[in-house]
Structure formats: C-alpha cells, structure tokens
Amino acid sequence: MNSETHFVTPINPKHKHAPKNALGELRLIGGQWKRTKLSFPLLQGLRPTPSRIRETLFNWLASDITRSKCLDLFAGSGALGFEALSRGAQKVWLVDESKIICQNLTQHAERLATTQATIMCGDALQPKTLAIDDVIDIVFCDPPFNQGYLNTLLPAIDSLNLADDALIYVESEKKLSSLECPANWHLLKEKSAGDVRYRLYQRHTIQGKT
Secondary structure (H helix, E strand, C coil), X not given: CCCCCCCCCCCCHHHCCCCXXXXXXXXXXXXHHCCCEEEEECCCCCCCCCHHHHHHHHHHCCCCCCCCEEEEECCCCCHHHHHHHHCCCCEEEEEECCHHHHHHHHHHHHHCCCCCEEXXXXXXXXXXXXXXXXXXXXXXXXXXXXXXXXXXXXXXXXXXCEEEEEEEEXXXXXXXXXXXXXXXXXXXXXXEECCEEEEEEEECCECCEC
C-alpha cells in the first residue's frame, strides 16, 4: 500500500498537483467502526486497498478474523489493519517504513481509542523489524507494485512466527499472473479487479514441520 523510499509526490495523476500535506480519505466498511473515515497523506506509492476488494477479502476471512492476531505489512493508510480490528481481530501489528505514515497510523489508533494496534516503523524486508513474539494468524501483504518485492517477501513471511494454519493475503499488480510461494502455502482464493490481483493462501505443516 505504500512505497518504502518513494514518498515524495502523489501517485495518482489527479493528485499530481495536490498541495503539500494534502490528505485522501477512505471509510472502514464493516464491524464496530463501520463508516468511520480514515484520512491519509497523498504520497507517491500510497495505494489504499479499494473498498470492493476489502469487502471481498473480509468475506473470505469472515470465519477467521474474530480474535485473530494479524500482521499488516506495508500498512500505508491502515485500511486493512484497522478493518481487521473493526471486525473483531484481537491484535494487529501495522508495519511501514515511512515515518509520516506511521505518525498517521498512530493518530488513527488514538482517535479510535484502541490499544490493540501496534505501529512498527521499519523496513518490512528486514527481519529485525518483524520481531514479534506472538503467533500470527493472518498476514496482509500489499507491497508497492512493480518493484519485485514479493520474491523476497513471501519466503520471509513464511519464516515468521506464524500459526500452522496461518492465512496470508497477497496483493499485487494484475499482470503478475503467478507467484513463487513456499511449498506449504495453498491457494484458497484468487480474484482481480482493475489493475489489482489479490490472493488468499493458507499455510500448512509439512511432515510435522512448519
């Protein structure tokens, strides 16, 4: 949902001449904070997951989201992480490298009066950033498009402290028709909308090992 070092100008052409500190806005679409607005800085690479994709994703996760522990990589606007909390997740770690984005996410958590969101400012590609002791049930992975991050990210995600049956949501550019995933990941769902392809995987143990 964001770019790591490319937060300089708006990514959307219609925001090309947006004034400094201009904000975009989205709404949470379900749960206790349904219709709550979240603002976000209009920065290059910041690409909030559209509401129709979020609706589909959380329909997929309907039986798994309650009391789950989630990791939101490249959290950006916070659309996925805060949507998860709104729908009953127990805890969400939101990771982003941009200090501007992390400040914005912290403001969201304060405004929503939640202590269940932990904002982690750091590079999602660095293991030390993701040093989380809790077992993660659901991972949201939505890196910048057309940067080739997924080849590094997916094996790194599998090495985290994940539940044996963890769910991993991956968002990518539509033209990326296949992903090289760890052997113990099984594709459960896949759809595309606009320029986006999105997939839900489930992780399984292999011969007693994770």
